[in-house]
Amino acid sequence: MNPIQEATADPARPGHYNLRLYVAGQTPKSLSAIANLKKICEEHLAGIYTIEVIDLLARPQLAAGDQILAVPTLVRRLPPPIKRIIGNLSNTDRVLVGLDILPGIAPA
Amino acid sequence: MELTEASIRNGAGPLAVAKARTGIEGLDEITLGGLPAGRPTLLCGAAGCGKTLFGMTFLVNGAARFGENGVLMSFEERADDLAANVASLGFDVDTLVAEKRLIIDHVRIEPSEIEVSGEYDFEPLFVRLGYAIDQVGAKRVVLDTIEALFSGFKDEAVLRAELRRLFNWLKDRGVTAVITGERGEGQLTRYGIEEYVSDCVILLDNRVFDQVTTRRLRIVKYRGSSHGTNEYPFLIDDRGISVMPITAAGLQHRISSETVPTGIADLDAMFGRGGYYRGSSVLISGLAGTGKSTFSGWFANASCGRGERCLYFAFEESPDQIVRNMRSAGIELQGHVDSGLLRFESARPSLYGLEMHLTRMHRDIVDFDPSAVIVDPISAFRGVQSEIHATLLRLADICKDRAITALFTSLSLATDHASEADRGVSSLMDTWISLTDVEASGERNRVLYVLKARGMSHSNQMREYLLTSRGVRLIEPYVGAEGVLTGAARAAQEARERSDAIARAQISERRRRELDRKRATTERQIAELRAAMSAEEGEVEMLDQQEAGREDMLTADRAAMAAIRGAAE
Numbered sequence: 001m002n003p004i005q006e007a008t009a010d011p012a013r014p015g016h017y018n019l020r021l022y023v024a025g026q027t028p029k030s031l032s033a034i035a036n037l038k039k040i041c042e043e044h045l046a047g048i049y050t051i052e053v054i055d056l057l058a059r060p061q062l063a064a065g066d067q068i069l070a071v072p073t074l075v076r077r078l079p080p081p082i083k084r085i086i087g088n089l090s091n092t093d094r095v096l097v098g099l100d101i102l103p104g105i106a107p108a
Numbered sequence: 109m110e111l112t113e114a115s116i117r118n119g120a121g122p123l124a125v126a127k128a129r130t131g132i133e134g135l136d137e138i139t140l141g142g143l144p145a146g147r148p149t150l151l152c153g154a155a156g157c158g159k160t161l162f163g164m165t166f167l168v169n170g171a172a173r174f175g176e177n178g179v180l181m182s183f184e185e186r187a188d189d190l191a192a193n194v195a196s197l198g199f200d201v202d203t204l205v206a207e208k209r210l211i212i213d214h215v216r217i218e219p220s221e222i223e224v225s226g227e228y229d230f231e232p233l234f235v236r237l238g239y240a241i242d243q244v245g246a247k248r249v250v251l252d253t254i255e256a257l258f259s260g261f262k263d264e265a266v267l268r269a270e271l272r273r274l275f276n277w278l279k280d281r282g283v284t285a286v287i288t289g290e291r292g293e294g295q296l297t298r299y300g301i302e303e304y305v306s307d308c309v310i311l312l313d314n315r316v317f318d319q320v321t322t323r324r325l326r327i328v329k330y331r332g333s334s335h336g337t338n339e340y341p342f343l344i345d346d347r348g349i350s351v352m353p354i355t356a357a358g359l360q361h362r363i364s365s366e367t368v369p370t371g372i373a374d375l376d377a378m379f380g381r382g383g384y385y386r387g388s389s390v391l392i393s394g395l396a397g398t399g400k401s402t403f404s405g406w407f408a409n410a411s412c413g414r415g416e417r418c419l420y421f422a423f424e425e426s427p428d429q430i431v432r433n434m435r436s437a438g439i440e441l442q443g444h445v446d447s448g449l450l451r452f453e454s455a456r457p458s459l460y461g462l463e464m465h466l467t468r469m470h471r472d473i474v475d476f477d478p479s480a481v482i483v484d485p486i487s488a489f490r491g492v493q494s495e496i497h498a499t500l501l502r503l504a505d506i507c508k509d510r511a512i513t514a515l516f517t518s519l520s521l522a523t524d525h526a527s528e529a530d531r532g533v534s535s536l537m538d539t540w541i542s543l544t545d546v547e548a549s550g551e552r553n554r555v556l557y558v559l560k561a562r563g564m565s566h567s568n569q570m571r572e573y574l575l576t577s578r579g580v581r582l583i584e585p586y587v588g589a590e591g592v593l594t595g596a597a598r599a600a601q602e603a604r605e606r607s608d609a610i611a612r613a614q615i616s617e618r619r620r621r622e623l624d625r626k627r628a629t630t631e632r633q634i635a636e637l638r639a640a641m642s643a644e645e646g647e648v649e650m651l652d653q654q655e656a657g658r659e660d661m662l663t664a665d666r667a668a669m670a671a672i673r674g675a676a677e
Contacts, residue, residue, distance in 0.1 A: 087226035
């Protein structure tokens with residue numbers, strides 16, 4: 001699996017969400033995490049997010065380099081501070097809390 | 109299998125399990141070769157027991173000495189800190205890392221940063237570890253302390269499942285793994301991870317007894333291999349970890365019938381074979397000031413004089429003090445110290461626990477490989493009698509096993525020659541010399557006797573001895589009707605005997621002179637008689653000659669007369 005870029009807006013704009021999802025192979029967990037993430041972003045961050053999916057099996061050195069312990073791990077690289085969420089993101093509320101996105105503020 | 113030091117050294121015993129040597133002094137002996145190769149070993153103990161150091165030593169030795177590269181995955185300390193912590197032990201971690209023989213991977217766990225949503229697993233841990241192992245071709249892995257994961261991740265069920273998978277994965281990879289764990293209540297580790305690691309479990313312990321700390325190590329289990337089962341004291345100092353591999357006394361020492369001189373000629377003469385047996389243990393017990401150290405000094409001096417190494421454990425005096433004091437007794441030890449044949453190891457008995465002393469002494473003995481060891485004095489050790497006894501037993505065994513002649517001194521407290529402590533160790537000793545004071549006629553005199561000497565005849569006499577500046581001199585015993593006389597009493601008795609002897613000599617001299625005179629008189633008389641006799645002989649001869657002359661004359665006269673008559677007719 002190659003890292004995928006989901007650029008729907010200008011990444012340089014303030015308030016832009018730069019997200020990175022670490023997975024290890026195409027396991028059911030990683031596939032569901034990707035699907036869940038896309039769905040949440042479309043619902044709450046439409047137009048202001050970038051997702052990069054990194055497969056640690058393909059780039060094992062990043063496991064140590066980025067201090068990844070569990071998969072799937074979602075890292076919010078921007079806006080600061082860096083936030084981490086682990087799991088397949090099936091619990092939307094926790095993802096929103098973890099990403100500091102309060103439901104309702106997102107564009108309808 | 110009976111476990112003895114000898115069998116450990118010989119590598120005897122079933123070695124069905126391949127072993128990975130730790131390079132830790134003593135541990136490889138106890139485990140009969142090392143940790144189970146290709147399998148995980150659990151190393152548990154309370155904080156400050158030396159778990160991390162153990163793991164690090166295992167890796168560094170593997171990489172530097174045994175050609176087995178390693179990976180340390182640390183969940184607690186950062187790589188820099190780890191390297192710095194062991195640098196003082198002479199481990200050059202940075203070089204090993206630079207040479208790609210060792211990888212230190214610090215896994216940072218910050219519980220506050222982690223938000224959980226849905227299912228997850230720890231595959232990255234496998235990826236990280238696998239990647240590190242592949243990078244250096246690692247054969248050894250240390251996980252220190254993987255239980256830290258439990259504080260970061262609340263879902264224990266997932267964690268436990270993953271740990272089980274991890275340990276199986278390590279086994280499949282065929283790496284020799286050491287997993288450290290914090291000691292828990294009622295179980296070996298806080299989170300009970302011992303249930304996943306079951307091939308080998310080593311427990312470290314750090315106990316304080318009577319304000320003295322002793323580190324101990326025990327192998328709780330070792331699947332598929334025999335191992336030493338006792339608690340072994342171990343030492344962490346500037347030279348790393350050393351474990352004291354002393355097991356039950358095997359009593360299988362190689363023995364020697366060679367003897368070594370005691371360093372005191374007169375004392376040698378008291379033993380049937382002229383000294384101590386090489387490799388035997390000797391106890392010199394005595395009251396304060398009876399010269400126990402001096403006897404030790406002469407023994408050391410004799411050993412070094414033969415060119416043999418001697419290790420002197422001093423528990424009461426500093427090396428310089430011993431050298432100075434011995435000089436006053438006529439022994440010059442400094443030269444032997446300078447030439448490296450004599451080594452002093454001084455330490456206050458209270459500095460460590462007994463076990464620690466023993467461990468250090470053992471290491472020093474292994475290092476220096478002496479042929480004689482002196483422990484001065486064993487009575488300085490304080491503690492439970494049974495423990496002291498056990499310690500000395502093991503020390504004596506170490507020496508015997510290496511054919512080292514060991515000389516122990518012991519301070520007796522009472523005039524009773526066998527104090528409690530002496531009696532306790534006497535069974536360990538092959539030779540026992542007792543030094544005592546004898547009080548008589550207002551003075552104290554030093555007396556020694558050989559209480560026992562296994563395997564050789566020895567003098568049964570009590571001998572007075574003098575500590576002079578030219579050495580220890582034993583004085584010929586005077587055994588009189590009232591027992592042994594010493595000091596002035598002996599001198600007086602000897603003086604008395606000397607004057608008697610002189611008197612006796614004078615009488616016999618006089619008798620001899622009398623006889624001489626008689627002989628002279630007799631010879632003179634014989635000479636006179638002989639002279640008279642020869643005078644008489646001379647006279648007889650003269651008369652005989654005169655007679656013969658006269659006969660001739662008569663014959664001549666007669667002839668002349670006949671001639672005259674004939675002419676006339």
